[in-house]
Amino acid sequence: xxxxxxxxxxxxxxxxxxxxxALKSVVVPYKELxxxxxxxxxxxxxxxxxxxxxxxxxxxxxxxxxxxxxxDDLELLSFLSGxxxxxxxxxxxxAGAGGTESCDWADMLLRMYRRWxxxxxxxxxxxxxxxxEEAGIKNCTMFxxxxxxxxxxxxxxxxxxxxxxxxxxxxxxxxTSFTSIDxxxxxxxxxxxxxxxxxxxxxxxxxxxxxGQHVNTTDSAIRLTHLPTGIVVSCQMxxxxxxxxxxxxxxxxxxxxxxxxxEREAELDANAGEKNDIGWGSQIRSYVLDDRRVKDHRTNHSxxxxxxxxxxxxxxxIQSFLRSGLNKEEND
Numbered sequence: 270x271x272x273x274x275x276x277x278x279x280x281x282x283x284x285x286x287x288x289x290x291a292l293k294s295v296v297v298p299y300k301e302l303x304x305x306x307x308x309x310x311x312x313x314x315x316x317x318x319x320x321x322x323x324x325x326x327x328x329x330x331x332x333x334x335x336x337x338x339x340x341d342d343l344e345l346l347s348f349l350s351g352x353x354x355x356x357x358x359x360x361x362x363x364a365g366a367g368g369t370e371s372c373d374w375a376d377m378l379l380r381m382y383r384r385w386x387x388x389x390x391x392x393x394x395x396x397x398x399x400x401x402e403e404a405g406i407k408n409c410t411m412f413x414x415x416x417x418x419x420x421x422x423x424x425x426x427x428x429x430x431x432x433x434x435x436x437x438x439x440x441x442x443x444x445t446s447f448t449s450i451d452x453x454x455x456x457x458x459x460x461x462x463x464x465x466x467x468x469x470x471x472x473x474x475x476x477x478x479x480x481g482q483h484v485n486t487t488d489s490a491i492r493l494t495h496l497p498t499g500i501v502v503s504c505q506m507x508x509x510x511x512x513x514x515x516x517x518x519x520x521x522x523x524x525x526x527x528x529x530x531x532e533r534e535a536e537l538d539a540n541a542g543e544k545n546d547i548g549w550g551s552q553i554r555s556y557v558l559d560d561r562r563v564k565d566h567r568t569n570h571s572x573x574x575x576x577x578x579x580x581x582x583x584x585x586x587i588q589s590f591l592r593s594g595l596n597k598e599e600n601d
Contacts, residue, residue: 284457287416291355294416295346302339309336346417348591353454354420359396359520361410365428365447372401374431374446377579379409382425384581391415396516397490397503404437410520412455412506419454424590425583426452427553434559443559447552453523464521470494473510493517500524554586568593 270289276282309332316325349355360382364375386393391413398409413422428449435444472492490505491513502520504513554565556575563578563586564571570589572578578586 287356291416294355295343298339298343298346302336302343305332305336305339309333345588345591349417349420351420351423353456354423355417356419357412357414357455358419358422359410359412359453359455359523360422360425361408361451361453362406363408363449363451364401364406365449367444367446369401369403369405369437370435370444370446371448372403372405372407373437374405374429375407375409375448376401376405377431378429378448378450379406379411381579381581381583382411382413382422385583386411386413386415386418388581389415389418391418394506396506396520398505410503412516414455419452421587421591422452424587425450425553430552430555432555432557432559453520453527455519456523456526457519464495464518464525468496470496471514489513491517493521495521495525498525498528500528565589 270282270285275285309329312325312329312332316322316329319325362375362378362382364371367374383393392415394412394414396410396412399407401407428447431446431448432443434441438444470493472494474490474492489508489510490503491510492501492503493514494501500521502517502524504517504520506516507513553567554563556563556578558575561573561575562571563575565586568586568589570586572585574582
């Protein structure tokens with residue numbers, strides 16, 4: 270990176286910078302924790318030599334739980350060893366059947382993930398968005414840029430279920446809504462899948478967003494349909510049609526790469542006589558607002574603080590998933 274020619278190839282330079290950031294996110298916390306542990310050992314030796322004075326004991330009492338948390342955080346990174354875990358990702362939200370209810374629920378999840386990403390210092394860019402007819406959104410895709418973004422957010426894949434007294438129902442009845450979350454890594458130009466031009470249908474359309482709230486409103490939006498698989502991706506984040514197509518191709522390459530991996534895993538499971546219970550489209554979490562309960566059905570982790578969760582505090586759910594071993598197959 271110190272070379273005078275480092276920035277001659279901006280794409281290669283950015284890839285290197287991203288890789289360095291990912292490595293620093295592991296190395297720096299380790300070095301910091303190592304130094305703190307050494308200081309704590311020194312403090313312990315002082316207490317042993319000079320006696321347990323109140324001041325020294327107070328210092329030790331404050332530092333001990335903080336060291337424990339730092340160790341837990343560092344240990345969590347050890348679960349993020351998948352091929353693309355260290356990089357950025359595309360997160361897609363799709364409202365299920367249910368009209369305005371589901372669209373509003375999709376918009377609530379959009380806010381939740383956006384707040385979570387911002388709390389991490391990650392950059393969020395809207396790739397595409399389709400507003401609901403009355404409220405909320407029908408679907409959207411966000412590019413979430415930051416170290417370990419994919420490693421963390423892949424824990425959120427699946428169907429999220431909301432149960433609440435509907436604000437759109439004049440009779441104040443309880444409604445159930447479903448929204449699916451998909452997360453694919455930003456693999457750049459590393460896709461091992463060849464995409465034949467004849468297998469693509471390319472459509473251009475005018476980007477839409479409420480008053481330009483999320484995206485540029487231009488005629489440069491691109492939708493790609495991969496005919497053999499039926500996978501559809503779209504991008505409307507740029508005013509340049511060429512740039513939107515490039516981003517859409519990255520997303521399509523990532524989805525095809527993951528499809529190929531899923532097919533390999535399915536074949537291995539079939540040969541082993543096993544069936545994976547956690548698959549695409551499975552219901553992973555329920556948010557029951559009137560009972561004030563959010564529960565993850567894979568790990569049984571739950572909380573009664575629904576407001577905090579919907580405000581972006583989803584780390585406990587992500588951590589319980591990563592520690593549960595359910596992530597092991599992907600890392601292998």
